[in-house]
Amino acid sequence: MDSAYPSSTAPSPALQKVAAEAAARQKKTSGHSSRRLLPLRVGTRGSPLALVQTRAFLTMLTRFCPVLRDMGAFQEHQINTTGDQVQDRRLAEIGGKGLFAKEIHEALSDGRIDFAVHSLKDLETTLPPGLVLACTLRREDARDALILGPTLAPTDPDDPYSALPQGAMVGCASVRRQAQMLHVRPDLKFGLLRGNVQTRLDKLVARQCDATLLALAGLRRLGMEERASLVLSPTVMVPAAGQGIVGVTVREDDVELRELLAAIEDYEARAVATAERALLAELDGSCRTPIGGYAQLIPVVAGEAPKLHLTGLVAREDGSFLLKRDISGAPEDAARLGRELGESLRADSPSDIFEE
Numbered sequence: 001m002d003s004a005y006p007s008s009t010a011p012s013p014a015l016q017k018v019a020a021e022a023a024a025r026q027k028k029t030s031g032h033s034s035r036r037l038l039p040l041r042v043g044t045r046g047s048p049l050a051l052v053q054t055r056a057f058l059t060m061l062t063r064f065c066p067v068l069r070d071m072g073a074f075q076e077h078q079i080n081t082t083g084d085q086v087q088d089r090r091l092a093e094i095g096g097k098g099l100f101a102k103e104i105h106e107a108l109s110d111g112r113i114d115f116a117v118h119s120l121k122d123l124e125t126t127l128p129p130g131l132v133l134a135c136t137l138r139r140e141d142a143r144d145a146l147i148l149g150p151t152l153a154p155t156d157p158d159d160p161y162s163a164l165p166q167g168a169m170v171g172c173a174s175v176r177r178q179a180q181m182l183h184v185r186p187d188l189k190f191g192l193l194r195g196n197v198q199t200r201l202d203k204l205v206a207r208q209c210d211a212t213l214l215a216l217a218g219l220r221r222l223g224m225e226e227r228a229s230l231v232l233s234p235t236v237m238v239p240a241a242g243q244g245i246v247g248v249t250v251r252e253d254d255v256e257l258r259e260l261l262a263a264i265e266d267y268e269a270r271a272v273a274t275a276e277r278a279l280l281a282e283l284d285g286s287c288r289t290p291i292g293g294y295a296q297l298i299p300v301v302a303g304e305a306p307k308l309h310l311t312g313l314v315a316r317e318d319g320s321f322l323l324k325r326d327i328s329g330a331p332e333d334a335a336r337l338g339r340e341l342g343e344s345l346r347a348d349s350p351s352d353i354f355e356e
């Protein structure tokens with residue numbers, strides 16, 4: 001399998017040294033380690049996107065760790081989650097958070113798998129006790145894409161929604177996407193569109209709606225980037241916290257695996273994910289609370305350390321209220337920056353939008 005990750009994730013010599021040392025230590029001590037080292041049992045959802053992400057990660061891992069030189073070192077465990085099973089209702093109606101991870105966490109906690117690969121935006125901000133986010137991978141493009149139905153075509157790139165006629169029906173399951181569109185186009189109609197990426201695209205072609213929105217990262221990883229009619233700037237559509245980032249969870253006490261996964265961590269992805277997830281945790285909205293969070297590391301002065309810039313958004317589901325604010329600071333203060341921005345947004349928003 002070709003990795004879906006760009007070659008720029010090629011390990012630096014330092015990372016390769018750390019990973020090789022970790023692997024060598026594991027090999028030497030594996031007879032005494034707290035668990036069998038190989039095969040490593042990896043948990044994943046069974047959607048095409050989840051499988052592409054998981055297999056790309058495993059391919060990357062074999063490049064970093066000589067002892068895992070081929071895919072025979074892994075056992076893939078596809079786990080059907082509640083979020084995958086219930087397709088006819090909004091996630092908010094069936095409990096919302098963690099619906100794409102609950103059963104995977106259970107398999108990790110009781111030792112049926114050794115680690116799990118997730119889309120970070122589907123991972124709740126507070127993990128079950130005994131589990132940790134051990135690794136975040138280099139962020140794919142975080143932006144949302146607008147996909148137009150067969151009878152529509154992009155018109156004005158500076159006004160991406162101009163392609164949508166008055167009263168157009170948008171298929172969407174995300175209150176974040178819905179609120180931001182309704183705020184500028186209150187005439188639009190929204191219909192529930194659940195299912196994996198291909199299912200949603202099929203429903204669009206079958207004219208069950210006039211347009212839909214999908215994460216560019218998912219389309220790109222599935223080799224479907226050309227289906228994006230327009231890519232929405234984060235200033236037009238603030239992405240979901242963690243969108244475009246793949247994260248790996250392990251048991252907190254699995255020191256060997258945590259050490260190996262830490263060696264392939266993407267520092268920038270960890271910093272921006274930490275800020276965005278701290279913002280989300282602070283707002284702690286119900287699953288009906290539209291919340292966006294997008295952080296970037298931006299060089300301020302050539303040769304100086306970059307600054308972390310975080311944009312946060314809260315809104316009412318119908319778009320009648322929308323508040324967007326920014327904060328900047330040092331990447332190592334990512335968690336504090338996320339919390340402070342969340343406090344600021346919550347203080348100046350109607351309290352009812354956070355209620356279940």
Ligand SMILES: NCc1[nH]cc(CCC(=O)O)c1CC(=O)O
Nearest residue numbers: 119121214215217218243244245
């Ligand atoms: N549960 C939906 C989901 N979770 C992660 C992605 C895209 C991949 C990513 O954000 O890394 C998607 C599809 C979408 O929002 O279009």
